[in-house]
Amino acid sequence: xxxxxxxxxxxxxxxxxxxxxxxxxxxxxxxxxxxxxxxxxxxxxxxxxxxxxxxxxxxxxxxxxxxxxxxxxxxxxxxxxxxxxxxxxxxxxxxxxxxxxxxxxxxxxxxxxxxxxxxxxx
Numbered sequence: 001x002x003x004x005x006x007x008x009x010x011x012x013x014x015x016x017x018x019x020x021x022x023x024x025x026x027x028x029x030x031x032x033x034x035x036x037x038x039x040x041x042x043x044x045x046x047x048x049x050x051x052x053x054x055x056x057x058x059x060x061x062x063x064x065x066x067x068x069x070x071x072x073x074x075x076x077x078x079x080x081x082x083x084x085x086x087x088x089x090x091x092x093x094x095x096x097x098x099x100x101x102x103x104x105x106x107x108x109x110x111x112x113x114x115x116x117x118x119x120x121x122x
Contacts, residue, residue, distance in 0.1 A: 004043075007033075007062060011061055017029065026072070027072075030065070033062075036063060043056075067083045
């Protein structure tokens, strides 16, 4: 099976675990993917399998799921940070052109990045 197909199947597997409310196993599955933005997930690494493709083979749905995963475990702050990181990634020129069109739509509706929340002493 091509690598990009396996990534799509992994997304379905993780979503299924979340539907079954098995957040721990879903998190383990996600962590097995390692760095989703790393060179191992680039079409360029497999020139014989994908001769005319360049850039990331990671589906946007998997990147979004990675960003939302901490919220399933109760860590909303980490999830929010990952969502802002994803928005920043989509606005860079290194991301595939199809995602850039989506990022321009997001930029128009995205709120400003919140400042660090000060801790309040009890």
